[in-house]
Amino acid sequence: MTLVRFSGFYYRYKGNEEYALNDVNLEIEQDRFILLAGETGSGKTSLIRCLNGLIPQFYPGFYKGSVQVDGKSNTEFTIAELSTIASIVFQNPENQLIAMNVEHEIAFGLENLGVPAPQIKKKIDDVVKLTEIGHLLDKAPFELSGGEQQRVAIASILALEPKILVLDEPTALLDPGLAQKILILLKKIQVKKKMTVIISEHRMDIVLPLADDLILMKEGKVIEYGAAKDVINGCNFKTLCINRPVIYSIFEQLSQNYELGRELPSSIPAAIKLLKEARQQ
Ligand SMILES: Nc1ncnc2c1ncn2[C@@H]1O[C@H](COP(=O)(O)OP(=O)(O)O)[C@@H](O)[C@H]1O
Ligand SMILES: [Mg+2]
Incomplete structure (x- = not known):
């Protein structure tokens, strides 16, 4: 099933002359682990912002073409609705964590959606097991290490059971050992839940062996997309200025x-x- 479809999509931030996304055509299916790679400024974050509607709904700018998420244009959903279908974890989870303790943090999104209390308890139990954070439930998010915060951010989002989990450089602030743990955990969750994970990540050593597919971006365009093992053997992967x-x-x-x-x-x-x-x- 096609979860995301970009059709001739162009987007330019207000005040910029260049298009951050330039004729993007892309179809993303269910149950994939997809690595999004490209040089800094190639449009990775902008592409991600389309998935939960921040582009074009929040960032002022000009656009052409369409982005469909789960069968509907991303302009037909509110950003809140979309974020339960395609949920995004950012580089710095600190800004995403707001509750008094980890348990409340995970419950927060579910409460906002009006999920009844017994179901909330069950969903929390599930995601706590998956992300192995049972020992952290009573702690305040600010007391946690970067890697623990990242796990909590992932748990809070998994509780919403999105079809697509999107991560924009989630391990940029973590040391290599922790980064590896988080990335392997994500792969495990993706396989178990048969969801689609889209991840922009510089630590290719760790993430590339986990990826089913690889999207390469350059100057706002998707220049290649396919099975990771094919894309890494093509010219684009060899010539792009990325961290092979x-x-x-x-x-x-x-x-x-x-x-x-x-x-x-x-x-x-x-x-x-x-x-x-x-x-x-
Ligand atoms: N909020 C913003 N306002 C204006 N321009 C932006 C904004 N975010 C990104 N851009 C511009 O869009 C282009 C693509 O950036 P981005 O999507 O952040 O690329 P990447 O994530 O690959 O580094 C860059 O030229 C960048 O300067
Ligand atoms: Mg970026």
Whole structure:
């Protein structure tokens, strides 16, 4: 089922001459883990803002074309309605957490939607288990570490059971170990809930091996979109100024002098597999 459809969508922020989104055409299906990559300023955050209607409803600007979310134009929903279908976690969760303690934080969105109390309790139990934050329920959000806050932000949003979970550089403020934990947790949740996760993330070493699909953006355009293993072997991925996985870059250099097969690896296990196959030939 198609969850998101951009059709010839252009968007320019008021006061800017350049289009932040420039003829975007994109279809996103259910049950995918999608990495959104591109240089700074290529339009990733702007594309994400379309998913919960902030563009064009909140940011003043000019637009053409359409964005459909869950079968309806993003201008036909209110931002509040859309945010229960496509929920966004931002880079800095501190700004998103407002309640006195973690339990209230998770309950907040559900209460606003008028969900009855016994159901709220059940939903909280579910997401607390999924995100492994049971020990944090009585703590105030500001007492938590960055990684714990990020988990709470994800739990609060998962409680709303969105079809699409969107994360805009969610691990930018975390150290690599914590970033890895959060990203692996997200993949686990995505698979379990069969939801679609769209994530803009610079830590390609960690996130690329988890991704089903890869969207590449440049100057407001989607220049490539497809299965991650295909896109990383195309020219665009090699030439964009992005943070390619170290293992990928090593093998790209090696492949200039050695016969290593057609597909470059994005993870250590994939690299080992490739080396074994090359040795057998
Ligand atoms: N709130 C805003 N107001 C005006 N221009 C913006 C705003 N947000 C982003 N832009 C501009 O839109 C373009 C795309 O930016 P953005 O979507 O943030 O890219 P990315 O997330 O890939 O770094 C840039 O030229 C940026 O300066
Ligand atoms: Mg951005």
